Amino acid sequence: MISYLQGKIILKKDKFIILEVAGVGYKVFLNRQNLLRLPEIGETIKAFTFQNVKEEALDLYGFFTYDELEFFETLMDIRGVGPKSALDISALGSLDKIKDRILKQDEKIFEGIPGIGSKKAMTIILELTGKIKMLGQKKGSADEAESALTQLGFSKQQAKDALSRVSSKDPEERIKQALKLLGK
Numbered sequence: 001m002i003s004y005l006q007g008k009i010i011l012k013k014d015k016f017i018i019l020e021v022a023g024v025g026y027k028v029f030l031n032r033q034n035l036l037r038l039p040e041i042g043e044t045i046k047a048f049t050f051q052n053v054k055e056e057a058l059d060l061y062g063f064f065t066y067d068e069l070e071f072f073e074t075l076m077d078i079r080g081v082g083p084k085s086a087l088d089i090s091a092l093g094s095l096d097k098i099k100d101r102i103l104k105q106d107e108k109i110f111e112g113i114p115g116i117g118s119k120k121a122m123t124i125i126l127e128l129t130g131k132i133k134m135l136g137q138k139k140g141s142a143d144e145a146e147s148a149l150t151q152l153g154f155s156k157q158q159a160k161d162a163l164s165r166v167s168s169k170d171p172e173e174r175i176k177q178a179l180k181l182l183g184k
Contacts, residue, residue: 004049005028015029017062034091047064050063105125166178
């Protein structure tokens with residue numbers, strides 16, 4: 001899975017760029033907002049990426065921050081929202097602005113996005129409301145500890161459950177206590 005690229009922009013188009021990394025050109029789809037923020041051709045950029053694997057294609061979607069990528073992945077978890085719609089939604093403004101409007105149940109935020117009518121907008125808002133509060137908040141020790149536990153073979157849910165019963169703030173101590181709870 002390609003999760004991060006750093007390379008030189010060799011081509012810019014309306015919906016994507018070609019990014020050269022170690023002599024290989026990657027086609028990376030970006031949202032409108034990020035396309036406008038790109039430096040000139042020949043400049044180097046860093047991008048967090050989501051690799052969408054389909055039967056007929058492998059597509060890369062790029063983001064300048066990990067929070068943008070995390071929001072995109074959250075959108076992709078919603079039934080009926082594909083990568084193109086998720087990319088369009090992620091271009092609606094700053095992440096904080098989008099979160100704020102979704103938490104206010106503002107379905108008009110999705111106006112103009114192909115394939116998202118009133119009914120689907122409300123579905124997206126309902127599914128995102130609980131998830132969106134957590135985005136960007138898992139920084140530091142909780143995220144490190146959860147990541148370590150999942151790398152040891154535990155599911156995300158098992159890791160979260162165990163860490164929720166741990167009182168320490170130190171990442172190493174959280175992992176040790178969680179492992180005791182998980183029986184390892």
